[in-house]
Amino acid sequence: MSTFDMQEELAAERSHLTESRAALKRMRGRAEALFSTGDKVAGDAYTAEQLGRHMARRVKELADDPDTPLFFGRLDIEESAYHVGRRHVTDDAGEPMVLDWRAPLSRSFYRASVRDPQGVATRRRFGFVKGELTSFEDEHLDRGEELGTSSRILTAEIERPRVGPMRDIVATIQPEQDELVRAELGDSICVQGAPGTGKTAVGLHRAAFLLYLHRERLRRSGVLIVGPNTAFLSYISAVLPTLGEVEVQQSTLDELIQRAKIKATDEPAAALVKNDVRMAETLKTLLWNRIAEPAEPIMVSDGSYRWRIDIEPLRRIIDEARREDLPYSVGRERVRARVVGLLQRQSEYRTGNSPGETWLRKMSRIAPVTGFLEACWPAVTPESLVAELLTDPSAAELLTEEEREAIRWAKPPKTAKSARWTTGDLLLLDEAAGLLERENSFGHVVVDEAQDLSPMAARAIARRSEHGSITLLGDLAQGTAPWATTDWREILAHLGKPDASVVPLTVGFRVPEAVVTLANRLLPALGVNVPEAVSLRRDGDLAVIPVAEPDELDARTLVEVTAALEHEGSIAIIAADAAVDRLRGHLTAAGIGHATPDDLEAEARVMVVPATLVKGLEYDHVIVHEPADIVAAEPRGLNRLYVVLTRAVTRLSVLHAKPLPEPLNID
Numbered sequence: 001m002s003t004f005d006m007q008e009e010l011a012a013e014r015s016h017l018t019e020s021r022a023a024l025k026r027m028r029g030r031a032e033a034l035f036s037t038g039d040k041v042a043g044d045a046y047t048a049e050q051l052g053r054h055m056a057r058r059v060k061e062l063a064d065d066p067d068t069p070l071f072f073g074r075l076d077i078e079e080s081a082y083h084v085g086r087r088h089v090t091d092d093a094g095e096p097m098v099l100d101w102r103a104p105l106s107r108s109f110y111r112a113s114v115r116d117p118q119g120v121a122t123r124r125r126f127g128f129v130k131g132e133l134t135s136f137e138d139e140h141l142d143r144g145e146e147l148g149t150s151s152r153i154l155t156a157e158i159e160r161p162r163v164g165p166m167r168d169i170v171a172t173i174q175p176e177q178d179e180l181v182r183a184e185l186g187d188s189i190c191v192q193g194a195p196g197t198g199k200t201a202v203g204l205h206r207a208a209f210l211l212y213l214h215r216e217r218l219r220r221s222g223v224l225i226v227g228p229n230t231a232f233l234s235y236i237s238a239v240l241p242t243l244g245e246v247e248v249q250q251s252t253l254d255e256l257i258q259r260a261k262i263k264a265t266d267e268p269a270a271a272l273v274k275n276d277v278r279m280a281e282t283l284k285t286l287l288w289n290r291i292a293e294p295a296e297p298i299m300v301s302d303g304s305y306r307w308r309i310d311i312e313p314l315r316r317i318i319d320e321a322r323r324e325d326l327p328y329s330v331g332r333e334r335v336r337a338r339v340v341g342l343l344q345r346q347s348e349y350r351t352g353n354s355p356g357e358t359w360l361r362k363m364s365r366i367a368p369v370t371g372f373l374e375a376c377w378p379a380v381t382p383e384s385l386v387a388e389l390l391t392d393p394s395a396a397e398l399l400t401e402e403e404r405e406a407i408r409w410a411k412p413p414k415t416a417k418s419a420r421w422t423t424g425d426l427l428l429l430d431e432a433a434g435l436l437e438r439e440n441s442f443g444h445v446v447v448d449e450a451q452d453l454s455p456m457a458a459r460a461i462a463r464r465s466e467h468g469s470i471t472l473l474g475d476l477a478q479g480t481a482p483w484a485t486t487d488w489r490e491i492l493a494h495l496g497k498p499d500a501s502v503v504p505l506t507v508g509f510r511v512p513e514a515v516v517t518l519a520n521r522l523l524p525a526l527g528v529n530v531p532e533a534v535s536l537r538r539d540g541d542l543a544v545i546p547v548a549e550p551d552e553l554d555a556r557t558l559v560e561v562t563a564a565l566e567h568e569g570s571i572a573i574i575a576a577d578a579a580v581d582r583l584r585g586h587l588t589a590a591g592i593g594h595a596t597p598d599d600l601e602a603e604a605r606v607m608v609v610p611a612t613l614v615k616g617l618e619y620d621h622v623i624v625h626e627p628a629d630i631v632a633a634e635p636r637g638l639n640r641l642y643v644v645l646t647r648a649v650t651r652l653s654v655l656h657a658k659p660l661p662e663p664l665n666i667d
């Protein structure tokens with residue numbers, strides 16, 4: 001195409017963008033008008049509220065962000081051109097101006113190739129600067145032209161400096177990622193991906209895709225994203241709303257299962273036991289051991305009548321209910337209903353009348369019936385069950401003596417209500433709650449950083465995805481929890497999805513090649529069998545800087561920060577947790593604004609990040625402060641260092657006064 005033709009084409013595309021924006025504005029105007037008249041047209045208050053909520057969401061979905069392009073690609077199929085963008089835009093006659101990236105036709109934008117053109121003659125990608133269309137790039141698949149990952153626009157997108165929260169990747173989803181994004185709703189999948197291969201991005205886009213395709217069903221059951229901590233969730237929280245999805249629950253596991261305030265911390269030995277799958281069986285046994293044989297008949301006086309149920313039928317009722325394998329509290333109510341049923345039959349037989357609702361209610365609460373239930377199938381709360389176990393774990397046969405002592409309360413609380421629960425206890429409480437009642441199941445659950453899930457944590461998620469599917473995202477090499485798995489099948493079994501397929505992602509979009517090569521040196525020492533990452537990024541810098549004197553290390557770090565401030569993009573000093581406050585003090589003294597990632601309101605360019613908080617995050621320039629201290633701080637310190645080294649988007653500086661950890665020293 002000549003330069004002149006290019007300019008003509010660009011002008012035509014720009015006017016299509018302007019017209020599409022205007023059309024979207026009209027769509028929003030119509031939705032707003034409907035929203036404001038919704039309560040007048042709806043028949044009743046309930047419908048009005050439902051309609052109101054629907055319309056409010058619709059208005060939000062149609063919001064146009066002037067900084068993000070409305071479309072980013074175009075497909076020429078037969079004689080028609082289809083623009084592909086973040087959402088459908090139609091003209092006043094209902095004709096499409098922009099196709100949603102999730103629409104079936106848009107699939108070809110991501111998947112068509114010379115080998116399998118899917119009817120696409122030309123694929124066009126657009127370059128944008130702040131929502132303004134500035135360039136385009138064509139692949140004439142029908143003429144055997146294909147750019148793949150050498151696309152200039154893809155490269156520019158990947159190499160764009162990172163600022164602020166995570167962005168969506170709709171414009172540049174790669175074929176192997178797209179396959180995961182568009183997997184069927186019923187398919188549970190586990191993505192094993194090296195750092196920066198787009199696992200988080202894939203999980204979020206899959207959620208958006210599934211919501212598009214199964215809107216009503218998933219709106220009812222819900223979609224849940226589980227992330228490792230609030231700093232991470234805040235980092236990813238904008239992605240789904242920019243894709244028009246505003247109704248997805250995003251939470252940490254602790255938040256999800258928090259039925260009590262966390263007021264204490266477990267010793268490592270206790271945490272280990274509480275996260276062990278044997279606790280599930282232990283609680284189950286403890287609970288079901290509460291059921292006792294009936295010792296006496298039930299005798300009820302009912303006006304001038306006396307009813308009696310003998311021990312034998314009572315025993316039968318209890319045995320039957322036990323065999324039905326219901327949650328404990330549901331079983332208890334079934335027993336109550338059957339006892340009342342027997343009383344009802346006696347009454348009918350004697351009086352010849354069917355007793356009414358009031359009578360049935362009275363019988364189900366009458367002292368002889370509740371007394372029988374309390375004796376044989378007593379009411380239990382999760383708190384009372386777990387408190388019983390932690391007060392006296394001696395009956396926990398599956399645990400060793402040492403393990404029992406590790407979880408025993410030094411000083412049992414007066415009541416279960418006043419207990420000082422720990423994070424590990426939340427898992428036990430949730431397990432107990434699951435034994436008592438059924439949990440509501442989400443339609444789809446995405447779990448990020450899943451390699452760190454303990455068996456008990458996986459079970460908590462399994463209860464919430466029993467009737468739905470899951471997307472499990474993680475990297476075995478980044479497992480830092482004491483119970484982190486080295487085999488995905490293990491976690492999948494605890495999640496109740498043993499047949500989910502495990503799919504690798506190996507092409508890295510974040511970390512430059514030189515940095516990946518350094519981090520990969522750690523892999524053989526991590527004891528996991530995962531494919532190495534390969535980086536798409538040939539740019540980037542790596543500097544390993546030895547510092548002669550330990551007391552010069554902090555000052556040298558400051559020099560590095562000052563130098564980094566000359567460049568564009570975010571900067572992070574990642575250090576062992578114990579060094580964070582000291583380093584922040586130096587920055588304050590030097591007048592450099594800074595924050596930590598758990599300070600969700602902060603907008604500082606320089607972050608000081610405790611090594612334990614950096615999982616899932618990324619920064620343009622990462623300065624690693626004393627790797628040996630990061631490794632020494634915890635049992636899986638080498639895995640932690642692997643995470644730390646793979647956070648850099650453009651530059652990595654490793655500053656060390658102590659010798660580098662052994663696996664890094666191979667030359």
Ligand SMILES: Nc1ncnc2c1ncn2[C@@H]1O[C@H](COP(=O)(O)OP(=O)(O)OP(=O)(O)O)[C@@H](O)[C@H]1O
Nearest residue numbers: 169172173174195196197198199200201509510616
């Ligand atoms: N197809 C893509 N096009 C453009 N950028 C991409 C693409 N895939 C991933 N990225 C970018 O690469 C970076 C890493 O992605 P992401 O955080 O999803 O990786 P990850 O596999 O979850 O990493 P980690 O294991 O380190 O948490 C992000 O900035 C993301 O936007």
